Amino acid sequence: MFDNLSEKLDKALHVLKGHGQITEINVAETLKEVRRALLDADVNFKIAKDFTNNVKEKALGQNVLTTLQPGQLMVKLVKDELTELMGGDAEGVNLSGNPSVILMSGLQGSGKTTFSGKLANFLKNKKTKKPLLVACDVYRPAAVDQLHVVGEQIGVEVFSDRGNTNPVAIAQAGIAHAKANGHHVVIVDTAGRLAVDEEMMNEISEIHKAIKPEETLFVVDAMTGQDAVNTAKAFNDRLDFDGVVLTKLDGDTRGGAAISIKSVVNKPIKFIGTGEKMDAIDVFHPSRMADRILGMGDVVSLVERAQEQYDEEEARKLQKKIAKNQFGFDDFLSQIQQIKKMGSMKDLLGMIPGAGKALKDVDIDDDAFKHIEAIIHSMTPEERSTPSVLNASRKKRIAKGSGTSVQEINQLLKQFNQMSKMMKMMQGGSGRKMMQMMGG
Numbered sequence: 307m308f309d310n311l312s313e314k315l316d317k318a319l320h321v322l323k324g325h326g327q328i329t330e331i332n333v334a335e336t337l338k339e340v341r342r343a344l345l346d347a348d349v350n351f352k353i354a355k356d357f358t359n360n361v362k363e364k365a366l367g368q369n370v371l372t373t374l375q376p377g378q379l380m381v382k383l384v385k386d387e388l389t390e391l392m393g394g395d396a397e398g399v400n401l402s403g404n405p406s407v408i409l410m411s412g413l414q415g416s417g418k419t420t421f422s423g424k425l426a427n428f429l430k431n432k433k434t435k436k437p438l439l440v441a442c443d444v445y446r447p448a449a450v451d452q453l454h455v456v457g458e459q460i461g462v463e464v465f466s467d468r469g470n471t472n473p474v475a476i477a478q479a480g481i482a483h484a485k486a487n488g489h490h491v492v493i494v495d496t497a498g499r500l501a502v503d504e505e506m507m508n509e510i511s512e513i514h515k516a517i518k519p520e521e522t523l524f525v526v527d528a529m530t531g532q533d534a535v536n537t538a539k540a541f542n543d544r545l546d547f548d549g550v551v552l553t554k555l556d557g558d559t560r561g562g563a564a565i566s567i568k569s570v571v572n573k574p575i576k577f578i579g580t581g582e583k584m585d586a587i588d589v590f591h592p593s594r595m596a597d598r599i600l601g602m603g604d605v606v607s608l609v610e611r612a613q614e615q616y617d618e619e620e621a622r623k624l625q626k627k628i629a630k631n632q633f634g635f636d637d638f639l640s641q642i643q644q645i646k647k648m649g650s651m652k653d654l655l656g657m658i659p660g661a662g663k664a665l666k667d668v669d670i671d672d673d674a675f676k677h678i679e680a681i682i683h684s685m686t687p688e689e690r691s692t693p694s695v696l697n698a699s700r701k702k703r704i705a706k707g708s709g710t711s712v713q714e715i716n717q718l719l720k721q722f723n724q725m726s727k728m729m730k731m732m733q734g735g736s737g738r739k740m741m742q743m744m745g746g
């Protein structure tokens with residue numbers, strides 16, 4: 307995420323971080339570099355200029371040059387300014403209605419339908435909310451099908467009315483259906499166009515007027531840079547939406563949209579999409595994003611993701627097994643599956659401070675666990691629960707079945723034994739806490 311920008315800012319600030327003596331000249335030079343980095347990331351010229359002016363003013367105001375660690379203070383000023391620009395504190399969605407209606411708007415291809423599914427899934431996982439998805443695209447039957455596919459994937463009901471050509475009526479019928487069937491949240495997916503046009507704006511405004519949603523979200527593809535900002539402005543002028551969803555931040559996004567959008571429309575970014583899968587959604591936290599942009603990682607989000615996957619009941623069972631020496635390959639497999647649910651490896655590693663930069667050019671295989679899973683799947687239940695029965699002929703059979711080699715199986719066994727040993731050691735006091743943090 308934002309690799310290029312991160313790298314350039316890192317270079318710009320490097321001088322200050324490492325410099326023994328900091329002078330007015332190298333502060334000015336640094337800020338010039340910071341501005342260039344922002345412009346290269348497709349941040350609007352005026353925003354970039356204001357940004358560096360603000361940082362400069364604060365630096366002068368705080369007498370940066372006379373402080374003990376001027377370099378670090380400058381980094382902090384840049385971070386604070388980035389955070390402020392992206393919107394201060396994180397904001398949730400308004401779920402005060404009964405049901406709460408969330409209207410999705412945005413251009414075709416922005417990721418609206420995908421995000422509708424992600425949000426439904428996100429709310430459903432909060433356990434107290436029973437969402438309903440409503441398909442209001444009356445022009446593209448494929449869009450309705452897509453929402454049904456998404457709904458099925460995440461186990462959320464989808465309301466549609468294929469014969470109906472009036473999106474306002476469909477949205478209203480969907481909300482009535484939700485009321486009658488005890489849904490807490492209604493997410494209304496609407497039709498987009500390839501570009502902003504009057505007809506689409508009229509249609510979404512009419513739906514907006516008729517259903518009076520608690521929350522109107524504008525979805526935009528972050529890859530489109532300044533265009534994203536312009537589209538946001540056009541939608542906001544008509545809809546006065548409540549928040550922005552930035553999608554496709556997993557791609558080669560330069561970052562301009564994330565940095566500029568808030569100050570142009572004065573609406574917060576509420577969520578980000580970081581992949582095509584249903585769990586690739588994150589609540590947007592400006593300060594954490596600033597940390598990421600400056601290569602400081604995002605440990606808080608990493609721990610939160612681990613906690614989301616953490617199942618107390620499962621953890622207790624696992625602890626008992628470890629204590630009784632019954633930890634087997636089935637448990638190992640379910641641990642791997644939990645880690646995989648947290649997101650792609652590159653994404654996870656990118657949240658560790660410094661790792662993003664170090665791993666920039668490393669090709670991380672998201673299927674790193676594929677061989678391990680294949681090996682375990684080729685084992686019999688007995689072999690999984692009592693790995694000590696694995697003799698040479700069994701290993702040969704498993705290697706053949708899983709398309710791996712005996713060597714790989716030996717390696718896995720070694721890892722497994724090490725992990726079992728470590729877990730046993732961690733059973734005492736502080737170890738238990740650590741296990742919980744690891745989601746196991």
Ligand code: GDP
Pocket residue numbers: 412413414415416417418419420421452498553554555556557578579580581582586
């Ligand atoms: P809509 O026309 O606005 O409903 O857009 P879709 O939801 O159909 O998304 C358009 C394309 O973008 C699809 O191929 C999605 O899989 C993809 N997509 C959506 N969100 C993301 C995201 O966060 N990351 C990536 N990489 N792709 C996404």
